[in-house]
Amino acid sequence: QLQLVESGGGLVQPGGSLRLSCTASGFTLGYDAIGWFRQAPGKEREGVLCISSSGGSTKFADSVKGRFTISRDNAKNTVYLQMNSLKPEDTAVYCCARARSRVCALSTGNYNYWGQGTKVTVSS
Numbered sequence: 199q200l201q202l203v204e205s206g207g208g209l210v211q212p213g214g215s216l217r218l219s220c221t222a223s224g225f226t227l228g229y230d231a232i233g234w235f236r237q238a239p240g241k242e243r244e245g246v247l248c249i250s251s252s253g254g255s256t257k258f259a260d261s262v263k264g265r266f267t268i269s270r271d272n273a274k275n276t277v278y279l280q281m282n283s284l285k286p287e288d289t290a291v292y293c294c295a296r297a298r299s300r301v302c303a304l305s306t307g308n309y310n311y312w313g314q315g316t317k318v319t320v321s322s
Contacts, residue, residue, distance in 0.1 A: 199223075199224050200222075200223075200224040200225050200296075200311055201222070201223045201224050201313075202220055202221070202222055202293075202294050202295070202296060202311060202312065202313035203220070203221050203222075203223070203313055203314070204218060204219065204220050204292065204293055204294055204313045204314070204315055204316040205218070205219045205221070205316055206218040206219050206316060207291075207292060207316030207317045207318045208317075208318070208319070209319045209320075209321065210284055210318070210319070210320055211284075211320070211321070211322050212284060212285060212286060212320055212321075212322055213283060213284065214284050214320070215280070215281060215282045215283075215284065216281045216284065216318060217278055217279065217280050217281070218234070218278065218279040218281070218292055218294075218316060218318075219276055219277075219278055219279075220232065220234070220276060220277045220278070220279070220294030220313060221274070221275060221276045222275045222276070222296070223275070225296070226272075226275065227270070227272060227275045227276070227277065227296070228251060228270070228272035228275070229251055229300070230251050230296050230297050230298075230299065230300060231248055231249060231250050231251055231296075231297035231299060231300055231301055231302045231303070231308075232248065232249055232270065232277045232294055232295070232296060232297065233245060233246075233247070233248035233249075233294065233295050233297060233302070233303075233304065233308070233309055234246045234247045234248070234268060234277075234279045234292060234293070234294050234295075235292070235293055235294075235295060235306065236288075236290035236291065236292045236293075236318075237290055237291050237293075237315075238287075238289060238290040238291075241290075243306055244259060244261075244290075245257075245259060245303075245304030245305065245306065246258065246259050246262055246266060246279070246292070246304075247259070247262065247266055247267070247268040247279060247304075248268070248297070248302040248303060248304055249268045249269070249270055249277060249302055250300055250301060250302040251300035252300070253269070253270050253272075255301075255302050256268055256302060257302050257303065257304055258304075259304065261287075262281075262288075264283075265281065265282050265283045265284075266279060266280065266281050266282070267279075267280045268280075277294060279292065279294075281318070284318075284320045285320060286320045286321060287320075288318065288320050289318060289319050289320050289321070290317075290318060291315040291316070291317050291318075292315060292316055292317075292318055293312055293313045293314065293315035293316070294312075294313045295309035295310075295311060295312045295313070296309060296310060296311040296312075297309050297310075298310050
């Protein structure tokens with residue numbers, strides 16, 4: 199059974215950091231691009247960062263530029279989202295998704311398998 203499981207969410211103060219993990223089971227994560235998305239209450243799902251299958255190409259939303267990075271460890275079948283300088287507006291449920299191809303893109307239509315998500319709350 200193909201599955202993506204996110205972990206690492208929680209409550210953090212503004213300016214703090216969190217690292218989210220996305221671990222795959224049932225398939226080899228390294229064959230496809232992986233994206234991180236988030237959805238805040240009352241808002242549409244937003245593409246945050248994605249990474250190509252090789253790890254050589256990434257794309258990011260302007261809202262997280264310079265603060266968030268994405269990396270992958272194919273040996274562990276895991277992709278990471280490092281979030282620094284967190285802001286209250288980063289509060290959302292974050293989920294990872296497997297792309298339909300090796301190419302990185304931030305539109306939801308490019309993805310066919312989704313994790314359940316992990317909640318991130320940025321608040322003092």
